[in-house]
Amino acid sequence: xxxQLYKSAAIVGAAExxxxxFLAEPKTSLQLHIEAIKNLSNxxxxxxxxxxxxxxxxxxxxxxxxxGIKPKYIDTTAxxxxxxxxxxxxxxxxxxxxxxDIALVTHGENGFSARKIGGRGTGNYGRGAGVASPAAEMSMxxxxxxxxxxxxxxxxxxxxxxxxxxxxxxxxxxxxxxWATLNPRAAMYSKEKxxxxxxxxxxxxxxxxLIAWPLTILHCCMVADHGGAVLIASPKVAAGLNTKPxxxxxxxxxxxxxxxxxxxxxxxTSASRSAEAAYTMAGMGPGEMELAMIYDSFTITAAITAxxxxxxxxxxxxxxxxxxxxxPGGRLPINTNGGGLSFNHSGMYGMPLLIxxxxxxxxxxxxxxxxxxxxxTSAKTCxxxxxxxxxxxxxxxxxxxxx
Amino acid sequence: xxxxxxxxxxxTHTVPFWEGAKEGKLMLPRCQDCNRVHWYxxxxxxxxxxxxxxxxxxxxxxxxxxxxxxxLVFGPWEPEAPxxxxxxxxxxxxRMLTVLRGVDPQKPEDIKIGARxxxxxxxxxxxxxxxxxxxxxx
Ligand SMILES: [Zn+2]
Numbered sequence: 001x002x003x004q005l006y007k008s009a010a011i012v013g014a015a016e017x018x019x020x021x022f023l024a025e026p027k028t029s030l031q032l033h034i035e036a037i038k039n040l041s042n043x044x045x046x047x048x049x050x051x052x053x054x055x056x057x058x059x060x061x062x063x064x065x066x067x068g069i070k071p072k073y074i075d076t077t078a079x080x081x082x083x084x085x086x087x088x089x090x091x092x093x094x095x096x097x098x099x100x101d102i103a104l105v106t107h108g109e110n111g112f113s114a115r116k117i118g119g120r121g122t123g124n125y126g127r128g129a130g131v132a133s134p135a136a137e138m139s140m141x142x143x144x145x146x147x148x149x150x151x152x153x154x155x156x157x158x159x160x161x162x163x164x165x166x167x168x169x170x171x172x173x174x175x176x177x178x179w180a181t182l183n184p185r186a187a188m189y190s191k192e193k194x195x196x197x198x199x200x201x202x203x204x205x206x207x208x209x210l211i212a213w214p215l216t217i218l219h220c221c222m223v224a225d226h227g228g229a230v231l232i233a234s235p236k237v238a239a240g241l242n243t244k245p246x247x248x249x250x251x252x253x254x255x256x257x258x259x260x261x262x263x264x265x266x267x268x269t270s271a272s273r274s275a276e277a278a279y280t281m282a283g284m285g286p287g288e289m290e291l292a293m294i295y296d297s298f299t300i301t302a303a304i305t306a307x308x309x310x311x312x313x314x315x316x317x318x319x320x321x322x323x324x325x326x327x328p329g330g331r332l333p334i335n336t337n338g339g340g341l342s343f344n345h346s347g348m349y350g351m352p353l354l355i356x357x358x359x360x361x362x363x364x365x366x367x368x369x370x371x372x373x374x375x376x377t378s379a380k381t382c383x384x385x386x387x388x389x390x391x392x393x394x395x396x397x398x399x400x401x402x403x
Numbered sequence: 404x405x406x407x408x409x410x411x412x413x414x415t416h417t418v419p420f421w422e423g424a425k426e427g428k429l430m431l432p433r434c435q436d437c438n439r440v441h442w443y444x445x446x447x448x449x450x451x452x453x454x455x456x457x458x459x460x461x462x463x464x465x466x467x468x469x470x471x472x473x474x475l476v477f478g479p480w481e482p483e484a485p486x487x488x489x490x491x492x493x494x495x496x497x498r499m500l501t502v503l504r505g506v507d508p509q510k511p512e513d514i515k516i517g518a519r520x521x522x523x524x525x526x527x528x529x530x531x532x533x534x535x536x537x538x539x540x541x
Contacts, residue, residue, distance in 0.1 A: 137411045138443040141533045142488055142502045143473065143480030152471030153490060160469070160516045213472035213485070213511050261443060261490070261500050266469050 002249070003281035008096035009103075010238045010245035011088075011399070013044035014358035017108070017227030020344050021187040022194070026113035032227025033063060033108030040104075040229045044243050051231075052100035055087035056107065057348065063106065073100045079255070080388020081295055084350030085395025089251035091232040101234040107351035108227040135259040147297060148220050150260045150390040152212035155300040157266035159214070162315030166214045169299035170205035171322040173218045173341055176296060178327055180338025182375040187224055188342040219299045221340035221349070228351040230358060244362040249284065249381075250398030252277025260390035267315075271308035271385050274396040279310075282398040284381070286310035289398075291360055291379035292332060293353040295387045296339040305385055306334070309396070328375070336360060336375045350386035350395070357382045361401040406527040408479045417444050419458040424532040429463040429522050431495055432456050442497040463522040465491040465536070467515065468498055472508045485509070491520055491536050505538040514538075 017027075017035035033056075041048050053073030054060045060076045073094045077083050084105055091103035110119065144150060158164055177200045180186035188197040205218040238245040254270035254277070257263050279285055286309060294309070296302035303317035311332065312320055320326045326334035337343040337356040344352055359365040365376040380401040387394050413421060423430030431440045434448035435455040447454050470489035473480070480486065485508040491499045504523070506514050519539045524532035 134414050134417060134443045134445070137414050137417060139500050140409050140411050141527075142500055143408065143476060143478065143483075143486075144488060144500070145477065146475070148475070149471070149473055149488070153469045153488070156471055157469035157516070210472075210474040210485075212474060215471075259443075261498065266490075 002283035005092045005096050005251065006249055006281055006283065007235070007247045007400075009092045009232050009234055010247045011230050011354070011358045012233045012238050012241050012245050013040050013046070013231040013243045014355040015039035015043050015229055016185075016355060020185065020226045021224050022112050023225045026116045027110055027225060028113070028117065028119055029108040029110045030063070030066060031108070032110060032225060033106050033229070034066065036108065036227040036229040037067065037104065037106055040231055044231050044241055046102060046231060046241070051102055051104045053091060053094055053103035055091055055103060055105045057083050073103070079393040081297065081348040081350045082253070082386030082388040082393050082395040083348065084354055085251075085384060085386040085397055086253045088230070088232060088248065088354065088397055089253055089395060092248050092251055095232065095234045101237045103232040104229060105232060105351075105354070106229040107348065109346035109348055110225045111223040111346035112225045135261055139259065139261060146212075147390070148212040148215050151298045151300060152215045153260065154263075154266045154304065154391055155214055155298070158300060158304065158315075161267050164303075164315065164318060167202060167206060168318040168322060169219060169303060170202045172296065172299040172302050172318060173205045174200055174202050175321040175324070175327045176335050176339040176341045179336050179375060180342035182328060183338050183343060186338035186343040187222060188338065215298060215300075221297050221345035224344050224346055226344045226346035226352060228355050230351070230354050244364070245402050246358050246361040247400045247402065248397060249400045250278035250280070250282030251396070252281065253393070253395040255393040257392050258389060260392075263391060267304065269304055269308050269387060269391050269394055271305050271387065271394040271396060274394045275309045275383070275385065278383070278396040278398045282400070284398060286383070289332070289381050289383045291336070291357070291377060291382040292326075292334045293336075293357045293382060293384045294334055295349050295353060295385060296335055296341050297345070297349065297387065299341070301387055301391065302335070302339075304391070305387060309383055309385055311383075333377045333379065336365065336377060348388070350388075353384050353386060357384045357397075357399050361399055406525070408527070410527045410531050411533070414444070416446060420444060421531060423458070423460065424524050424534060425530070427524055427532075429461045429534060430458045431461045431493070433459045440493070440495045440497055442493065442499055462494045465493045465499070465520055467503070467518045467520060467538075468492045469516060470503060470511075470514055472511045487511070487514065489536065499534070499536075501534065501536040503538065504535050
């Protein structure tokens, strides 16, 4: 039996900033937010003034001020890239309880432009207790900082436990790039678009530059510019709109740790718990998922997450890609936009997951706002999972098409 | 030679750890109610939520839980790249992060998960000795 929040709300629109990727002229994070929100309003026909709840990382109040709106519900959950899946969960609860009927979940992050003009827009995520944190005190001596420097430890443990190889994971990068070559908005769409774009081979992934062994650069996501927003509405409001609703059937969230120092099992994440909650609410299981949008910060993230979501047995996540199931034309398409590996990743990738899931299930993956051509699948169900921090926090959603 | 890597900023409740390190001792926080050690140091036992904590001298030995080789590095550690980082399972329980010594970063496949390691301390300034772990030759 489905849970209380089952289909209590729907995503009724999803849009991106006017330009995304490696912007030649730098933009601020706020600018990327506003472009996406304006496009979302145009797409759905819902005026910005009608937004009742605003969900974003850290700085929701500044966004509302900039938009000149006074919402009834404000959420600033900022626990890394999965925050946006959690925002949707929270918006479902707020709508179900009758506090609001229309919620905006919004993202803007100039991961690439920040190199020139600063202001990354992560909403203070990761700053935490700063130097007053004993975890930082006991880790800062050893020079770990970037995400790959941490995630590589999980990959080594996974290889040790299951006998997986770097080549196994390289298939994830290769297949995800294949999807990107179908999506003109993907940063790595083609050689013309980016010198390192276009199709890649497993051997190329293996032979690319080492970042943190065993992760080569093609096992790692990019850091580019992205802005995106989705609108969540009650069934009553959704019925009056011209856009197609995509129903929120299940949602769940959890965490394992904040610092990798506290990661109990380096081969598992809290996605097992957030997925269980989402499946239970939806009254569905992994066998009924026809599409998966999985945060692929690194190939290892995607592999472990596929295992946690029950889409593959423990230690066999990579086989979904290696055996072609996740590829264009496969039985379980995964990351049809080209993923954080080859589409876009600004630092927090939860929003692009939501946008692509909406487009696929609303049939607008080819002609929605910036939907572009070639990657529409026939999927009617989708599991979306975001991961935040250092394999720390997770948010999972089960989405179902309207028909 | 001056120590040129990041030197930890001390918290208010970790003094015994750093004082022990000066004498070459690895000090760990232990709960007096459930007798379990934990790492990093807390204000409360993460296992049973008791606040009756004490510091005990540990064996300074453990095993490699997992590791990685850092190639793309920014900041003070950059000249050392590639270097090996590891998480160490302490004999007393729980886990520490470290830079691993006695291993060849060019041959990561030769490093063994489960290999025995021992702590050593390097002086960073007058007051601070930083723990590093070294693989014990079998
Ligand atoms: Zn205790």
